[in-house]
Amino acid sequence: MVSLTSFYSFHLAHMPLFRAAGALLSAPKAPGLRHIEVLAGMQLGAAVISPRRMQLQRMAVFAEWEDEAALLDFLAQHPFGRKLNEGWHVRLEFVRRWGEVRELAPMPGTAERLEHDEPVVAVTLARMRLPELPRFIRWGRPVERQIRDHPEATLAMAAIRLPRTVSTFSIWTSTQAMTGMVFGRDDGEAARRHADAMTERDRRDFHHEFTTLRFRPLSEHGSWEGRTDYVPWQQNSAVIPGERV
Numbered sequence: 001m002v003s004l005t006s007f008y009s010f011h012l013a014h015m016p017l018f019r020a021a022g023a024l025l026s027a028p029k030a031p032g033l034r035h036i037e038v039l040a041g042m043q044l045g046a047a048v049i050s051p052r053r054m055q056l057q058r059m060a061v062f063a064e065w066e067d068e069a070a071l072l073d074f075l076a077q078h079p080f081g082r083k084l085n086e087g088w089h090v091r092l093e094f095v096r097r098w099g100e101v102r103e104l105a106p107m108p109g110t111a112e113r114l115e116h117d118e119p120v121v122a123v124t125l126a127r128m129r130l131p132e133l134p135r136f137i138r139w140g141r142p143v144e145r146q147i148r149d150h151p152e153a154t155l156a157m158a159a160i161r162l163p164r165t166v167s168t169f170s171i172w173t174s175t176q177a178m179t180g181m182v183f184g185r186d187d188g189e190a191a192r193r194h195a196d197a198m199t200e201r202d203r204r205d206f207h208h209e210f211t212t213l214r215f216r217p218l219s220e221h222g223s224w225e226g227r228t229d230y231v232p233w234q235q236n237s238a239v240i241p242g243e244r245v
Contacts, residue, residue, distance in 0.1 A: 006065065006094065008094060009092060010090050011088070012224045013224075014057055014058060014087060015059045019079075020056050020057055020059055021056065023038045032067065036062070039161045042159055043158075059087075062167065088224035090218075090219070090220050093112060095110070095113070095214045095216055096110045097213050098211065098212045100209060101209045104125070115175070116174060119174065119231055120172050120214060121214070121215040123212075124167060124213070126165070127208045128165070129164075129205070135204075139206075153173075154173065155171045156168070157169055182195070183195055
């Protein structure tokens with residue numbers, strides 16, 4: 001059950017195939033772990049028929065915890081958690097939610113407020129309507145490229161768990177930059193792709209369930225693809241990047 005005191009994290013890690021497949025088929029359980037989404041990484045904008053569309057050994061994990069201590073115990077003691085700890089993760093404070101996914105339904109609409117110039121992390125989670133998949137791909141792939149190529153997105157990726165769960169994760173230099181993309185306020189030919197796709201979704205939904213979650217990054221740990229500084233920490237921020245647990 002999700003509560004106002006929940007603590008969140010998002011992880012990227014390379015995994016042996018057997019461990020990745022096991023976690024996709026049966027999500028890990030641990031004390032203090034309230035909900036976890038284990039997904040295979042997916043490259044934004046990749047061809048529909050491509051090994052980059054479902055990268056089983058590049059895991060993306062979104063989790064909700066009772067508190068930070070539960071996360072630390074998981075990373076130190078659980079076999080899957082120890083493998084995650086070899087990769088990269090960011091710890092998150094929930095800010096705002098749109099839409100609803102059953103497992104996260106108790107989340108409030110708004111818990112905190114972000115300043116326009118603060119870095120922000122966005123997570124989407126959806127349960128697909130499989131007959132709508134062709135429409136989703138048609139409208140979604142241009143949006144994937146828009147987000148992937150946006151100069152203010154420091155990290156942007158998608159993830160999937162068959163047969164119907166899809167997710168996106170992105171880090172933005174500021175809330176203003178992210179909302180500018182969402183509502184089509186940017187310049188250029190691609191600026192309206194996300195806004196137009198939302199209009200099409202409102203016309204006929206692609207999903208059984210869908211939610212967009214916004215978070216404040218609290219600390220960043222480890223490395224991914226040789227990089228350790230995806231969160232654009234403000235110089236005057238009281239929060240600083242974390243060390244590996």
